[in-house]
Amino acid sequence: MTQTSSQEAAAEVSTTAEPATPSRRELNKAATRSSIASAALDLLRSNGSGNFTVEDIAASAGVSRRTFFNYFPSLEAALASVADGFMDHALEQFRLRPADESILESAQAALMALADPMSVAPMAELFSLTQDNRQLARSELEAWEHCTEQIIDAARGRLGTGISELYLHALAGSVISCGKAAMTVWFAEHGPDLSPTSLAVLRQHLIDAMGLLGAGFAPPSDASLHGPAASPSVSTTKDRF
């Protein structure tokens, strides 16, 4: 994703095995879309948030302003596609987890799978470039929200339709909140540092956050100050508190 190439880069590939008919049209569309998105990210990098317009992005991507709006409903949406890619990747990982695993464990595993430089880098960069802009922050919130809904659907599919909607919504929302918390805290501590050490911290934060959730946020007098070091095993330690 977010390649720097423009439209003709994907032109010659016409016979690859892709899901659902990778026709010339679809390849062009995907290329254009990605070209717009990376033009937007480039401008965000070079100019800073709020200092460029849709027209700039369109010009930089080699399309008309009108075409930009055929692909994205707003400037923010073009940038948020980076976050969407990250979230989609995470959801994919989540869905690949065994169905008998607990939701919390699956979520933890899915998020951990993304704590590598390749996956996290664009997200971390977006995080840093986005901090000071209201509109962009809103779009990011929306991406998390969308992710929550996807988790709800996935969990409903896994736990059966008999499960209460409240349980689903509360669980999915909390899981996402904890993932978000881990990333927020990590970013606050390490900024855009993507070194192995830094990423290890991110992974630990993800583990800890899910651990806290699984432990019901037991008062921090006990081990939960450093997260449940032993197990991400969410399955009840004690039924109640």
Add this chain to the structure above:
Amino acid sequence: MTQTSSQEAAAEVSTTAEPATPSRRELNKAATRSSIASAALDLLRSNGSGNFTVEDIAASAGVSRRTFFNYFPSLEAALASVADGFMDHALEQFRLRPADESILESAQAALMALADPMSVAPMAELFSLTQDNRQLARSELEAWEHCTEQIIDAARGRLGTGISELYLHALAGSVISCGKAAMTVWFAEHGPDLSPTSLAVLRQHLIDAMGLLGAGFAPPSDASLHGPAASPSVSTTKDRF
């Protein structure tokens, strides 16, 4: 919430945090602000979301378009001030709770205190009128987000600065997520019904959601398996935590 325009921040000059010195100017400003907000809400009611402009609101409130933007940065912000009021009220309740109470209990109590028609009605109406509009939904997300940050601050003040930031962020985010989940599910089930019965369900959902959180979302082999309608799952309301 944070949409409040920059001007009124310097309102209280003297020593007191009291609403002392309600000068003519401040009264006028408050009246104008509230007049704009309710004009916006009226138009949302009568025209439906997306079918009126800032100019309409300004005209309806008897001010110029420019003055509208002196009070609110956007149309959505004017409407979101309803949600802001609700959240601020909830935060106020939260801060009034005894400091030795657990965060979850405090949050539950604060939210419960708002499950009365007077407080919930505007929020529920906003919920219903907002459902189909992207921009408005975004503003609402932002309101929840702001509320989360406030909870983080309040919890930090209560638990001391030694507490881990991850714990604070994850806990506050989860608490808010559960509150949101309770309201979302309640609204999905009951729409804008504000009857005592309906509000009792909302209260129960708030209790249940916080209970689930406190129990670490223990696998739904227990009471949380109930269908959407009846889930008096957490009967142990009082002797928890």
Add this chain to the structure above:
DNA sequence: TCACATACTTACACTAAGTGCAAGTTTGCA
């Protein structure tokens, strides 16, 4: 009560977002 400073409102002008439409161009397919 009368200035005078300060805060608030407003009109005006301007940039940019977002949309509908119709004409031009590319691709898929028979």
Add this chain to the structure above:
DNA sequence: TGCAAACTTGCACTTAGTGTAAGTATGTGA
């Protein structure tokens, strides 16, 4: 090859949002 559908683009238009300067209301000190 030729036609239909999809895609792009320019154009015109409405609306959002902001800077500025001029006008109006309010508080204050003499």
